[in-house]
Amino acid sequence: MSKKFKIIFITGIILGSSIYIMFRNELRAGIEFAKIPFIAQREISPSRKAVEVKPWGAVSLEKVYSGFKEPLYLVEANDNTGNIYVVEKGGKIVSINKGIKTTFLDISDKVRDREYERGLLSVAFHPNFQNNGRYFVYYTDVKGAVIVSEFNSATGNQNEKVLLKISQPYSNHNGGQLAFGPDGYLYIGTGDGGAGGDHLNNGQNKLTLLGKILRIDVNSEDPYGIPPDNPCVDKTGEDEIWAYGLRNPWRFSFDPKTGDLYTANVGQNEWEEINFQPANSKGGENYGWRILEGFHTFKNDNETNINTLTMPVMEYNHSEGCSVIGGYVYRGDQYKELDGTYFFGDFCTGTIWGLRNRNGEWEFADFLKTEHMISSFGIDQSGNIYIVDFKSGDIYEIVPN
């Protein structure tokens, strides 16, 4: 073999293996690889902000429910009934109470779920659901557009009221989280529209609803009102925007005690991140995508001053996972040592981490290594935290050892 040929041959193998690793990770994450451009010239530094420590409590998983089909989410309605609601990707919400399952909503005929990241993605119950029966769902419709719509428990799958319809340039990165904040507004996480590298630059563009966290008022106008203190009201940008610069905030949640917002933002090819927004935030944070992936420059074509961006509080590399799955802050009564611990995980490796702020410093620990394909975490009215296993259809509770 000539020297020149050897170099070409070895380069080919290295390039081939990197592409294979990327392809495998994307496939496992259920992300379309084909449209992802090859990114070169990355600045990689070891920064991950939160410091790794030993777990500050011992937990294990206890199987509590099973038999769901491709479950993606679990939540309670805080209506004192004890009903747990599990969202199935194909378009059903199943309620379970004392082991009895009931189909709560079936909109399978409205939902497109052929692709990995499409389907019925989450539900949020109105804070006054117990009295008004109102709830909100997030799904991709038959044409692939993201829909946020309202239903009422009194009328089943009839009388759908569409609040938002956001067309999607690609099938992946559809966001999917709905949650009511402590302020009573509905927060909505949208993805950057898909493909790879956010080549349409939606995350940084405030004239699109893609790549954002939105905040709307479902208690004022029809179908919804804009909270007057949203950051883009009377300024350039869509009035629904609360925060921007996100790639795919698949899951976010509010600390049930403090109201702080934790957003897990799924990364491109290298870094998965957790973002923290204190409860007293006025919104308008730029979480950096596509300028940054985690703490690292991804594509800063306008030479944005990165000091204007809100950095994550933690990141991890694709050597430890492929797709971050945001969870919840534990505020239950069972285990005082874990009070204030934000549990989250990874879809590919099944690792479950805990993250907390202690005396102003962020620290994290590996709490559990599991074999589960974690699609989501869930929480009940008592603050117990669950994991949803997409593959087996089982639900596990995180319990103290």
Ligand SMILES: [Ca+2]
């Ligand atoms: Ca505006």
Ligand SMILES: [Ca+2]
């Ligand atoms: Ca970021």
